[in-house]
Amino acid sequence: MRNRQTIGMLLIAAGIGMCVWAIYPPGEKIKRGLDLQGGVHVVLEVQKATDEAHTLTDLTDRALEVIRNRVDALRVSEPIIQREGDNFIIVDLPGAKDPEKALEIIGKTALLEFRLVKDDTSGDTSGYEFLPTRERDERGILRDGPPLLVKKEPELTGAGLRDAYVGYDAAKPVVNLELNREGARIFDEVTGRNVGRRLAIVLDGVVKSAPVIRTRIPDGKAQISGHFTVEEAKELALVLRAGALPAEVKLAYKEVVGPTLGKSYVEAGLRASLIGGAIVFAMMAVYYLWFGLLADFAMAFNILILIAVFSVIKGVFTLPGIAGIALAAGMAVDANILIFERMREEKRAGKSVRGIVDAGYHRAWSAIIDSNITTVIAGFALFMFGEGPIKGFGLTLCIGNIANLITAVFVTKVIVDWVLSNWRVETIRI
């Protein structure tokens, strides 16, 4: 019996340790929502052009590449760019300094250009300009390469490109290009005149690749070979396809929060949440004495678990989310109030110390489990079938209630049992 209680106490300590480990250091582990630090949240809808044969999913992938390329250029610290469903793209730019500008850059149409490179930077450079090169290194980190001197006037744009895909030539990955009729005509002329020069592939003003023109290409079918890995070849093909995007990208949802808006409200919201939590804390201690402090401990543990799970699943904390946590504190004490009120009833019936405690927990159990399960059912439905904020809310409801069951019932019972078997307790004051 003693052993079991000691194990229980150790488990509680281990649980607290794990939660703290999951949260620490809070600056890194806890992601703040837009309303807490300003920034841009955009949902884009990709729409198919009527005569387009490609699937919507493929088009969305291409659009995703275009947008990723632009967001990389914005150098926002932790951008989130992801596909949602078949044809929606979500872009989150927390902490974007100039949200309006960022939005403008994301929203414009992709511009893919083929421009001639001048490798000899001495001599007459009029009609040429330096463009940045940017590539991912082997660890996926973006690095600026040396800028290239390219002709200001593009030879060809993405409009002349029909498709691009990865192929193999002598067991090495290559990128195949297919041009449309107009594109093939121009390409024929340009490659014919410039054999031996480099032709830069420029997406939105950034040089993605600059292959050498080996021979004249008359039939609109070109091949880019080099020391590619399969991944690099895929990425280049995607860049090219993105430039030939035969789809329209429309803004479906936009939320911009300026950095000035956040601060004052965050302070007010946080302060109110803290004061509210403190009142509940004090109230429990005054009303139920030692047992109240026990409930306070359970409540704090409950909130700790909630925040820890949230940071592990990379949930985002928003202002309503913080208010929700304060509210969860108010509701978390309900299970303990049920138990303690029951214990008072048993005490009035004149039971022994052990009897009061056991009957209190035992009789309150059915109400606690039924109410928690119904709430989890509601939360689960919202998580499964809801969307956006409602989905997240459902998840919080589920986690909060399960954590509440653990902390308010099991954790407090372990502690009470431990106290009762290690100290001589004659009477219970509750």
Next chain:
Amino acid sequence: MDLIKKTNFNFLGNRMRGYLFSFIVIAAGVVVFLGRGPMNNFGVDFIGGDILHITLGTSTDVADIRATLAGSGAGEVTVQSLGTAGREFIIKSKPDTSALLRAALEKAYGAQGFEVVGSSTVAPAMSGTLRKKSIRAFIFGVIGILLYLSFRFEFRFAVTAVVALIHDILFTAAVLAFFGRQIDASVIAGFLTIVGYSVNDKVVIFDRIRENLKNSRSSDYLALFNQSINDVLGRTLLTGVAVMAVLLCLFLMGGEPLHSLSLCLLSGFIVGTYSSIFVATALLLDWHRVSPHRFKL
């Protein structure tokens, strides 16, 4: 400290007054709601539209802003003032009109005279999806609650609990309409929180009814239900006070962004506690009166 001793209030004896009260509030809410039109009732999340959140260099009032925007070509707009200085406003308009509003504001106050601190745009297609999914999630949640309560209690308990939950949402929506507040995504989250708390509160009373039914052979359900409500009154009040304490702090000190949400929760939690007695348990009793039933739990 033990403030709530054994009590014996005849709650259910007053249930007709309760029905009348709920009916009047909800009916008045419907009237106000219909009178205001969708633009005032719903946030852009649900009907689509643009929002501009601006701060002005000089102070003015809602009427002045509205007059400024009247000739902008953007059509119907709603203007809400934040704080008391008359320098911060939220302007809501039809989809794709915020550029027109900006142009009009710039003309009236100069490019340096105002600052856009936040803005949102929701396309109607997107808002339609959100609306549909919210409703579907809610329906599935209600079905889940019905099934579980039927299994753990009895079908009648499940039905009256769900009726009470719907009552709570209608009642809260009515209160929001009285205060001129809009239903947006955060308020929907508020409704769901209310449902979670309210069903919790009903289960606690039902649990005590279940227990008292087991220990008694009496079929005087009025007395037995009243007894059960009184038995758990201490818990009802204490949990209520704990939750109210948090909500009052959020409502009074939480600042503008939490205002609609905390008002919604505040009224929802009060009505959720009220409806456990005067809707769920009261209907259970009257259902028995209309169609006699021996509860077997």
